[in-house]
Amino acid sequence: MSAPAASRSARGRRPGAPDTRAEVLSAARASFAEKGFRGTTIRAVAAAAGVDPALVHHYFGSKDDLFVAALEIPVDPREVLAPVVAAGPDGAGERLLRAFLGVWDDPEVQPGLLAMVRSLVADDTGGLVRDAFIPVVVGPVLAGLVPDRPEVRVPLVASQVVGLIVARYLLAVPAMAQMPADDVVARVGPVLQHYLTGDLP
Known part of the structure:
Protein backbone atom coordinates (compact mmCIF):
# COMPACT_ATOMS: atom_id res chain seq x y z
CA MET A 1 0.00 0.00 0.00
CA SER A 2 1.32 3.44 -0.89
CA ALA A 3 1.96 6.02 1.80
CA PRO A 4 -0.85 8.32 0.63
CA ALA A 5 -3.32 5.44 0.64
CA ALA A 6 -2.22 4.35 4.09
CA SER A 7 -2.55 7.93 5.32
CA ARG A 8 -6.05 8.22 3.91
CA SER A 9 -7.01 4.93 5.58
CA ALA A 10 -5.65 6.06 8.93
CA ARG A 11 -7.52 9.36 8.83
CA GLY A 12 -10.86 7.99 7.64
CA ARG A 13 -13.70 6.61 9.68
CA ARG A 14 -13.46 2.94 10.56
CA PRO A 15 -15.17 0.97 7.76
CA GLY A 16 -17.70 -1.77 8.31
CA ALA A 17 -16.20 -4.88 9.87
CA PRO A 18 -17.59 -8.07 11.41
CA ASP A 19 -17.63 -6.51 14.88
CA THR A 20 -18.76 -3.02 13.84
CA ARG A 21 -22.45 -3.88 13.96
CA ALA A 22 -22.06 -5.24 17.50
CA GLU A 23 -20.21 -2.10 18.57
CA VAL A 24 -22.96 0.11 17.16
CA LEU A 25 -25.57 -1.94 19.03
CA SER A 26 -23.56 -1.66 22.25
CA ALA A 27 -23.34 2.11 21.86
CA ALA A 28 -27.06 2.29 21.09
CA ARG A 29 -28.02 0.25 24.16
CA ALA A 30 -25.91 2.48 26.38
CA SER A 31 -27.43 5.62 24.90
CA PHE A 32 -31.03 4.39 25.09
CA ALA A 33 -30.51 3.32 28.70
CA GLU A 34 -28.88 6.60 29.74
CA LYS A 35 -30.73 9.16 27.62
CA GLY A 36 -33.96 7.40 26.70
CA PHE A 37 -35.35 7.14 23.19
CA ARG A 38 -35.91 10.84 22.64
CA GLY A 39 -32.45 11.80 23.83
CA THR A 40 -30.66 9.29 21.62
CA THR A 41 -29.58 10.26 18.10
CA ILE A 42 -28.10 8.26 15.27
CA ARG A 43 -25.22 10.74 15.10
CA ALA A 44 -24.39 10.32 18.80
CA VAL A 45 -24.54 6.53 18.57
CA ALA A 46 -22.26 6.62 15.54
CA ALA A 47 -19.79 8.87 17.34
CA ALA A 48 -19.72 6.57 20.37
CA ALA A 49 -19.09 3.57 18.11
CA GLY A 50 -16.47 5.42 16.06
CA VAL A 51 -18.28 5.07 12.74
CA ASP A 52 -20.01 7.31 10.25
CA PRO A 53 -23.76 7.89 10.82
CA ALA A 54 -24.37 6.60 7.29
CA LEU A 55 -23.05 3.21 8.39
CA VAL A 56 -25.57 3.08 11.24
CA HIS A 57 -28.35 3.81 8.75
CA HIS A 58 -26.90 1.15 6.45
CA TYR A 59 -27.01 -1.51 9.16
CA PHE A 60 -30.25 -0.56 10.89
CA GLY A 61 -32.24 1.95 8.86
CA SER A 62 -34.15 4.32 11.13
CA LYS A 63 -33.75 5.09 14.82
CA ASP A 64 -36.91 3.03 15.42
CA ASP A 65 -35.27 0.00 13.82
CA LEU A 66 -32.07 0.61 15.76
CA PHE A 67 -34.07 0.65 18.99
CA VAL A 68 -35.76 -2.66 18.18
CA ALA A 69 -32.38 -4.22 17.31
CA ALA A 70 -30.82 -2.87 20.51
CA LEU A 71 -33.52 -4.57 22.57
CA GLU A 72 -32.35 -7.94 21.20
CA ILE A 73 -35.93 -9.17 20.93
CA PRO A 74 -36.00 -12.68 19.46
CA VAL A 75 -38.90 -11.60 17.21
CA ASP A 76 -39.90 -8.21 15.86
Missing part, protein backbone atom coordinates in the same frame (compact mmCIF):
# COMPACT_ATOMS: atom_id res chain seq x y z
CA PRO A 77 -43.32 -7.34 17.35
CA ARG A 78 -44.14 -5.32 14.24
CA GLU A 79 -43.80 -8.44 12.09
CA VAL A 80 -45.89 -10.51 14.51
CA LEU A 81 -48.67 -7.91 14.50
CA ALA A 82 -48.66 -7.23 10.76
CA PRO A 83 -50.95 -10.18 9.80
CA VAL A 84 -53.33 -9.24 12.63
CA VAL A 85 -53.67 -5.74 11.24
CA ALA A 86 -53.89 -6.92 7.64
CA ALA A 87 -57.00 -8.99 8.48
CA GLY A 88 -58.86 -5.88 9.65
CA PRO A 89 -60.46 -4.74 12.90
CA ASP A 90 -63.21 -7.39 13.15
CA GLY A 91 -62.02 -10.11 15.55
CA ALA A 92 -58.67 -8.37 15.92
CA GLY A 93 -58.69 -8.66 19.72
CA GLU A 94 -58.64 -12.45 19.64
CA ARG A 95 -56.21 -12.62 16.71
CA LEU A 96 -53.86 -10.22 18.44
CA LEU A 97 -53.93 -12.31 21.59
CA ARG A 98 -53.38 -15.58 19.70
CA ALA A 99 -50.38 -14.11 17.92
CA PHE A 100 -49.06 -12.74 21.20
CA LEU A 101 -49.47 -16.05 23.08
CA GLY A 102 -48.07 -18.03 20.16
CA VAL A 103 -44.80 -16.15 20.52
CA TRP A 104 -44.67 -15.89 24.32
CA ASP A 105 -45.56 -19.55 24.93
CA ASP A 106 -42.78 -20.72 22.59
CA PRO A 107 -40.11 -22.16 24.95
CA GLU A 108 -37.32 -21.21 22.53
CA VAL A 109 -38.41 -17.58 22.31
CA GLN A 110 -39.71 -16.92 25.81
CA PRO A 111 -36.33 -16.56 27.61
CA GLY A 112 -35.26 -13.79 25.24
CA LEU A 113 -38.58 -12.01 25.64
CA LEU A 114 -38.37 -12.22 29.42
CA ALA A 115 -34.86 -10.78 29.35
CA MET A 116 -36.05 -7.92 27.16
CA VAL A 117 -39.04 -7.13 29.39
CA ARG A 118 -36.94 -7.24 32.56
CA SER A 119 -34.49 -4.85 30.93
CA LEU A 120 -37.25 -2.44 29.97
CA VAL A 121 -38.93 -2.62 33.36
CA ALA A 122 -35.60 -2.02 35.11
CA ASP A 123 -35.07 1.20 33.17
CA ASP A 124 -36.20 3.97 35.50
CA THR A 125 -34.51 6.93 33.85
CA GLY A 126 -35.00 6.64 30.12
CA GLY A 127 -38.67 5.73 30.21
CA LEU A 128 -38.15 3.27 27.37
CA VAL A 129 -41.49 1.51 27.80
CA ARG A 130 -43.40 4.79 27.97
CA ASP A 131 -41.45 6.82 25.43
CA ALA A 132 -40.30 4.21 22.95
CA PHE A 133 -41.54 0.64 23.11
CA ILE A 134 -45.27 1.42 23.16
CA PRO A 135 -45.39 4.54 20.94
CA VAL A 136 -42.60 3.51 18.55
CA VAL A 137 -42.78 -0.29 18.30
CA VAL A 138 -46.40 -1.19 19.10
CA GLY A 139 -48.48 1.96 18.77
CA PRO A 140 -48.09 2.69 15.04
CA VAL A 141 -49.05 -0.90 14.18
CA LEU A 142 -52.10 -1.07 16.45
CA ALA A 143 -53.27 2.33 15.22
CA GLY A 144 -54.19 0.58 11.97
CA LEU A 145 -56.91 -1.33 13.82
CA VAL A 146 -58.68 1.48 15.64
CA PRO A 147 -61.45 3.64 14.14
CA ASP A 148 -60.68 6.69 16.24
CA ARG A 149 -58.92 8.00 19.36
CA PRO A 150 -55.70 5.97 18.98
CA GLU A 151 -54.15 8.06 21.75
CA VAL A 152 -56.66 6.43 24.13
CA ARG A 153 -57.24 3.01 22.58
CA VAL A 154 -53.63 1.96 22.01
CA PRO A 155 -52.52 2.62 25.62
CA LEU A 156 -55.58 0.71 26.87
CA VAL A 157 -54.62 -2.31 24.75
CA ALA A 158 -51.00 -1.98 25.85
CA SER A 159 -51.99 -1.84 29.52
CA GLN A 160 -53.95 -5.09 29.17
CA VAL A 161 -51.13 -6.86 27.34
CA VAL A 162 -48.43 -5.61 29.72
CA GLY A 163 -50.54 -6.76 32.67
CA LEU A 164 -50.90 -10.17 31.08
CA ILE A 165 -47.15 -10.42 30.53
CA VAL A 166 -46.45 -9.56 34.16
CA ALA A 167 -49.06 -11.95 35.58
CA ARG A 168 -48.54 -14.91 33.23
CA TYR A 169 -44.80 -14.79 32.56
CA LEU A 170 -42.88 -12.55 34.95
CA LEU A 171 -44.71 -13.33 38.20
CA ALA A 172 -46.12 -16.64 36.93
CA VAL A 173 -49.32 -16.21 38.96
CA PRO A 174 -50.59 -19.82 38.95
CA ALA A 175 -54.12 -19.05 37.77
CA MET A 176 -52.73 -17.12 34.79
CA ALA A 177 -49.55 -19.10 34.10
CA GLN A 178 -51.44 -22.40 33.96
CA MET A 179 -54.45 -21.15 32.02
CA PRO A 180 -54.68 -22.75 28.55
CA ALA A 181 -54.07 -20.32 25.72
CA ASP A 182 -57.56 -20.86 24.32
CA ASP A 183 -59.07 -19.82 27.64
CA VAL A 184 -56.90 -16.71 27.79
CA VAL A 185 -58.05 -15.77 24.29
CA ALA A 186 -61.70 -16.40 25.12
CA ARG A 187 -61.57 -14.36 28.34
CA VAL A 188 -59.22 -11.53 27.46
CA GLY A 189 -59.73 -11.24 23.70
CA PRO A 190 -63.14 -9.52 24.00
CA VAL A 191 -61.60 -6.95 26.35
CA LEU A 192 -58.95 -6.11 23.77
CA GLN A 193 -61.61 -5.96 21.07
CA HIS A 194 -63.59 -3.46 23.11
CA TYR A 195 -60.52 -1.31 23.59
CA LEU A 196 -59.81 -1.46 19.86
CA THR A 197 -63.25 -0.85 18.37
CA GLY A 198 -65.90 -0.59 21.11
CA ASP A 199 -67.60 2.52 22.43
CA LEU A 200 -65.45 4.38 24.92
CA PRO A 201 -66.69 6.89 27.51
Whole structure:
Protein backbone atom coordinates (compact mmCIF):
# COMPACT_ATOMS: atom_id res chain seq x y z
CA MET A 1 0.00 0.00 0.00
CA SER A 2 1.32 3.44 -0.89
CA ALA A 3 1.96 6.02 1.80
CA PRO A 4 -0.85 8.32 0.63
CA ALA A 5 -3.32 5.44 0.64
CA ALA A 6 -2.22 4.35 4.09
CA SER A 7 -2.55 7.93 5.32
CA ARG A 8 -6.05 8.22 3.91
CA SER A 9 -7.01 4.93 5.58
CA ALA A 10 -5.65 6.06 8.93
CA ARG A 11 -7.52 9.36 8.83
CA GLY A 12 -10.86 7.99 7.64
CA ARG A 13 -13.70 6.61 9.68
CA ARG A 14 -13.46 2.94 10.56
CA PRO A 15 -15.17 0.97 7.76
CA GLY A 16 -17.70 -1.77 8.31
CA ALA A 17 -16.20 -4.88 9.87
CA PRO A 18 -17.59 -8.07 11.41
CA ASP A 19 -17.63 -6.51 14.88
CA THR A 20 -18.76 -3.02 13.84
CA ARG A 21 -22.45 -3.88 13.96
CA ALA A 22 -22.06 -5.24 17.50
CA GLU A 23 -20.21 -2.10 18.57
CA VAL A 24 -22.96 0.11 17.16
CA LEU A 25 -25.57 -1.94 19.03
CA SER A 26 -23.56 -1.66 22.25
CA ALA A 27 -23.34 2.11 21.86
CA ALA A 28 -27.06 2.29 21.09
CA ARG A 29 -28.02 0.25 24.16
CA ALA A 30 -25.91 2.48 26.38
CA SER A 31 -27.43 5.62 24.90
CA PHE A 32 -31.03 4.39 25.09
CA ALA A 33 -30.51 3.32 28.70
CA GLU A 34 -28.88 6.60 29.74
CA LYS A 35 -30.73 9.16 27.62
CA GLY A 36 -33.96 7.40 26.70
CA PHE A 37 -35.35 7.14 23.19
CA ARG A 38 -35.91 10.84 22.64
CA GLY A 39 -32.45 11.80 23.83
CA THR A 40 -30.66 9.29 21.62
CA THR A 41 -29.58 10.26 18.10
CA ILE A 42 -28.10 8.26 15.27
CA ARG A 43 -25.22 10.74 15.10
CA ALA A 44 -24.39 10.32 18.80
CA VAL A 45 -24.54 6.53 18.57
CA ALA A 46 -22.26 6.62 15.54
CA ALA A 47 -19.79 8.87 17.34
CA ALA A 48 -19.72 6.57 20.37
CA ALA A 49 -19.09 3.57 18.11
CA GLY A 50 -16.47 5.42 16.06
CA VAL A 51 -18.28 5.07 12.74
CA ASP A 52 -20.01 7.31 10.25
CA PRO A 53 -23.76 7.89 10.82
CA ALA A 54 -24.37 6.60 7.29
CA LEU A 55 -23.05 3.21 8.39
CA VAL A 56 -25.57 3.08 11.24
CA HIS A 57 -28.35 3.81 8.75
CA HIS A 58 -26.90 1.15 6.45
CA TYR A 59 -27.01 -1.51 9.16
CA PHE A 60 -30.25 -0.56 10.89
CA GLY A 61 -32.24 1.95 8.86
CA SER A 62 -34.15 4.32 11.13
CA LYS A 63 -33.75 5.09 14.82
CA ASP A 64 -36.91 3.03 15.42
CA ASP A 65 -35.27 0.00 13.82
CA LEU A 66 -32.07 0.61 15.76
CA PHE A 67 -34.07 0.65 18.99
CA VAL A 68 -35.76 -2.66 18.18
CA ALA A 69 -32.38 -4.22 17.31
CA ALA A 70 -30.82 -2.87 20.51
CA LEU A 71 -33.52 -4.57 22.57
CA GLU A 72 -32.35 -7.94 21.20
CA ILE A 73 -35.93 -9.17 20.93
CA PRO A 74 -36.00 -12.68 19.46
CA VAL A 75 -38.90 -11.60 17.21
CA ASP A 76 -39.90 -8.21 15.86
CA PRO A 77 -43.32 -7.34 17.35
CA ARG A 78 -44.14 -5.32 14.24
CA GLU A 79 -43.80 -8.44 12.09
CA VAL A 80 -45.89 -10.51 14.51
CA LEU A 81 -48.67 -7.91 14.50
CA ALA A 82 -48.66 -7.23 10.76
CA PRO A 83 -50.95 -10.18 9.80
CA VAL A 84 -53.33 -9.24 12.63
CA VAL A 85 -53.67 -5.74 11.24
CA ALA A 86 -53.89 -6.92 7.64
CA ALA A 87 -57.00 -8.99 8.48
CA GLY A 88 -58.86 -5.88 9.65
CA PRO A 89 -60.46 -4.74 12.90
CA ASP A 90 -63.21 -7.39 13.15
CA GLY A 91 -62.02 -10.11 15.55
CA ALA A 92 -58.67 -8.37 15.92
CA GLY A 93 -58.69 -8.66 19.72
CA GLU A 94 -58.64 -12.45 19.64
CA ARG A 95 -56.21 -12.62 16.71
CA LEU A 96 -53.86 -10.22 18.44
CA LEU A 97 -53.93 -12.31 21.59
CA ARG A 98 -53.38 -15.58 19.70
CA ALA A 99 -50.38 -14.11 17.92
CA PHE A 100 -49.06 -12.74 21.20
CA LEU A 101 -49.47 -16.05 23.08
CA GLY A 102 -48.07 -18.03 20.16
CA VAL A 103 -44.80 -16.15 20.52
CA TRP A 104 -44.67 -15.89 24.32
CA ASP A 105 -45.56 -19.55 24.93
CA ASP A 106 -42.78 -20.72 22.59
CA PRO A 107 -40.11 -22.16 24.95
CA GLU A 108 -37.32 -21.21 22.53
CA VAL A 109 -38.41 -17.58 22.31
CA GLN A 110 -39.71 -16.92 25.81
CA PRO A 111 -36.33 -16.56 27.61
CA GLY A 112 -35.26 -13.79 25.24
CA LEU A 113 -38.58 -12.01 25.64
CA LEU A 114 -38.37 -12.22 29.42
CA ALA A 115 -34.86 -10.78 29.35
CA MET A 116 -36.05 -7.92 27.16
CA VAL A 117 -39.04 -7.13 29.39
CA ARG A 118 -36.94 -7.24 32.56
CA SER A 119 -34.49 -4.85 30.93
CA LEU A 120 -37.25 -2.44 29.97
CA VAL A 121 -38.93 -2.62 33.36
CA ALA A 122 -35.60 -2.02 35.11
CA ASP A 123 -35.07 1.20 33.17
CA ASP A 124 -36.20 3.97 35.50
CA THR A 125 -34.51 6.93 33.85
CA GLY A 126 -35.00 6.64 30.12
CA GLY A 127 -38.67 5.73 30.21
CA LEU A 128 -38.15 3.27 27.37
CA VAL A 129 -41.49 1.51 27.80
CA ARG A 130 -43.40 4.79 27.97
CA ASP A 131 -41.45 6.82 25.43
CA ALA A 132 -40.30 4.21 22.95
CA PHE A 133 -41.54 0.64 23.11
CA ILE A 134 -45.27 1.42 23.16
CA PRO A 135 -45.39 4.54 20.94
CA VAL A 136 -42.60 3.51 18.55
CA VAL A 137 -42.78 -0.29 18.30
CA VAL A 138 -46.40 -1.19 19.10
CA GLY A 139 -48.48 1.96 18.77
CA PRO A 140 -48.09 2.69 15.04
CA VAL A 141 -49.05 -0.90 14.18
CA LEU A 142 -52.10 -1.07 16.45
CA ALA A 143 -53.27 2.33 15.22
CA GLY A 144 -54.19 0.58 11.97
CA LEU A 145 -56.91 -1.33 13.82
CA VAL A 146 -58.68 1.48 15.64
CA PRO A 147 -61.45 3.64 14.14
CA ASP A 148 -60.68 6.69 16.24
CA ARG A 149 -58.92 8.00 19.36
CA PRO A 150 -55.70 5.97 18.98
CA GLU A 151 -54.15 8.06 21.75
CA VAL A 152 -56.66 6.43 24.13
CA ARG A 153 -57.24 3.01 22.58
CA VAL A 154 -53.63 1.96 22.01
CA PRO A 155 -52.52 2.62 25.62
CA LEU A 156 -55.58 0.71 26.87
CA VAL A 157 -54.62 -2.31 24.75
CA ALA A 158 -51.00 -1.98 25.85
CA SER A 159 -51.99 -1.84 29.52
CA GLN A 160 -53.95 -5.09 29.17
CA VAL A 161 -51.13 -6.86 27.34
CA VAL A 162 -48.43 -5.61 29.72
CA GLY A 163 -50.54 -6.76 32.67
CA LEU A 164 -50.90 -10.17 31.08
CA ILE A 165 -47.15 -10.42 30.53
CA VAL A 166 -46.45 -9.56 34.16
CA ALA A 167 -49.06 -11.95 35.58
CA ARG A 168 -48.54 -14.91 33.23
CA TYR A 169 -44.80 -14.79 32.56
CA LEU A 170 -42.88 -12.55 34.95
CA LEU A 171 -44.71 -13.33 38.20
CA ALA A 172 -46.12 -16.64 36.93
CA VAL A 173 -49.32 -16.21 38.96
CA PRO A 174 -50.59 -19.82 38.95
CA ALA A 175 -54.12 -19.05 37.77
CA MET A 176 -52.73 -17.12 34.79
CA ALA A 177 -49.55 -19.10 34.10
CA GLN A 178 -51.44 -22.40 33.96
CA MET A 179 -54.45 -21.15 32.02
CA PRO A 180 -54.68 -22.75 28.55
CA ALA A 181 -54.07 -20.32 25.72
CA ASP A 182 -57.56 -20.86 24.32
CA ASP A 183 -59.07 -19.82 27.64
CA VAL A 184 -56.90 -16.71 27.79
CA VAL A 185 -58.05 -15.77 24.29
CA ALA A 186 -61.70 -16.40 25.12
CA ARG A 187 -61.57 -14.36 28.34
CA VAL A 188 -59.22 -11.53 27.46
CA GLY A 189 -59.73 -11.24 23.70
CA PRO A 190 -63.14 -9.52 24.00
CA VAL A 191 -61.60 -6.95 26.35
CA LEU A 192 -58.95 -6.11 23.77
CA GLN A 193 -61.61 -5.96 21.07
CA HIS A 194 -63.59 -3.46 23.11
CA TYR A 195 -60.52 -1.31 23.59
CA LEU A 196 -59.81 -1.46 19.86
CA THR A 197 -63.25 -0.85 18.37
CA GLY A 198 -65.90 -0.59 21.11
CA ASP A 199 -67.60 2.52 22.43
CA LEU A 200 -65.45 4.38 24.92
CA PRO A 201 -66.69 6.89 27.51
